Amino acid sequence: MAASDASRLKHAVLIGAGRMGSAMARGWLGDLAGAGISRLSVVELAPGDDVREAAASGHVALNPAPEPADLLILAIKPQSFGGSADALKAWVGPQTFVVSIMAGLTTAQISAALGCEKIARAMPNTPGAIGMGATGFALSEACDDDEAEMTSALLEPLGLVVGPLKESQMDAVTAVSGSGPAYVFLLVEALAAAGRAAGLHEADANALARETIIGAGALLSEFAEAPADMRQQVTSPGGTTAAALDVLMAPGGMPDLMRKAVEAAVKRGAELAKESEKKA
Numbered sequence: 001m002a003a004s005d006a007s008r009l010k011h012a013v014l015i016g017a018g019r020m021g022s023a024m025a026r027g028w029l030g031d032l033a034g035a036g037i038s039r040l041s042v043v044e045l046a047p048g049d050d051v052r053e054a055a056a057s058g059h060v061a062l063n064p065a066p067e068p069a070d071l072l073i074l075a076i077k078p079q080s081f082g083g084s085a086d087a088l089k090a091w092v093g094p095q096t097f098v099v100s101i102m103a104g105l106t107t108a109q110i111s112a113a114l115g116c117e118k119i120a121r122a123m124p125n126t127p128g129a130i131g132m133g134a135t136g137f138a139l140s141e142a143c144d145d146d147e148a149e150m151t152s153a154l155l156e157p158l159g160l161v162v163g164p165l166k167e168s169q170m171d172a173v174t175a176v177s178g179s180g181p182a183y184v185f186l187l188v189e190a191l192a193a194a195g196r197a198a199g200l201h202e203a204d205a206n207a208l209a210r211e212t213i214i215g216a217g218a219l220l221s222e223f224a225e226a227p228a229d230m231r232q233q234v235t236s237p238g239g240t241t242a243a244a245l246d247v248l249m250a251p252g253g254m255p256d257l258m259r260k261a262v263e264a265a266v267k268r269g270a271e272l273a274k275e276s277e278k279k280a
């Protein structure tokens, strides 16, 4: 059965319609049934234009009185969660399935705070705000295939969805795709700086580096080939690209550095989880 079968459509309540929450709401409003939703409520004191217009036209209930929801989507900052948990319990009943995109909070922490058992924990990234993100998700033990299907449908407005994964893999998701956009921005910065060092004016180096990353990303999005194949296609033996790649791919070069960087992010994710367990 598809998620859009009428008997399976759910009352969804979105808590927090900031950058990520409103990106999801925009996507759901385009095809509520496709997202598995019969009616949508949004709890947000400062909603953006999309949500306000949807509320004015009756497609969204904005800040309604709480009642147990079928789906409760948490898109508030993790640091807001502790102070909001008691109020959020009014949205939770025995059947409520909670989907959280709050970075770093585990399904066990959410379960303990809200008293629910079926929980999805997702890690989106910043391009999700424009529908071009990559999100990994994990499910609590009480969930089954239905919850996996619902979670994918709810997260799809943010872009690619990967899961269900093991919850123990979420630190790796955070290190690869959650933090990944920062690595790419650094690549633009480093390429522009190298261009300036090679004799380009600052504005030209910045524009060339930026557009190169945008263009390479668009090629990846357009063609299904493996990135290694695409790299080889632009690398003539003995040519200029090969000379640069010899440096980047030497021991201690980009692949080794990236592995170390991701390892450091995974380690930090585990430390932060321990710190927040101690505080809870």
Ligand SMILES: NC(=O)c1ccc[n+]([C@@H]2O[C@H](COP(=O)([O-])OP(=O)(O)OC[C@H]3O[C@@H](n4cnc5c(N)ncnc54)[C@H](OP(=O)(O)O)[C@@H]3O)[C@@H](O)[C@H]2O)c1
Pocket (backbone or CB within 6 Å): 015, 016, 017, 018, 019, 020, 021, 043, 044, 045, 046, 075, 076, 077, 078, 080, 084, 101, 102, 103, 123, 124, 125, 126, 127, 178
């Ligand atoms: N942005 C990203 O790239 C990214 C990446 C990965 C994960 N995430 C996760 O996604 C979540 C949302 O991020 P975001 O960038 O969309 O944050 P955001 O723009 O700050 O949006 C959160 C919204 O929720 C509101 N809010 C806070 N507590 C609330 C409550 N109890 N009830 C109703 N509304 C409440 C906030 O209002 P106030 O401003 O008044 O508090 C704000 O408007 C975070 O947990 C973050 O960890 C974001």
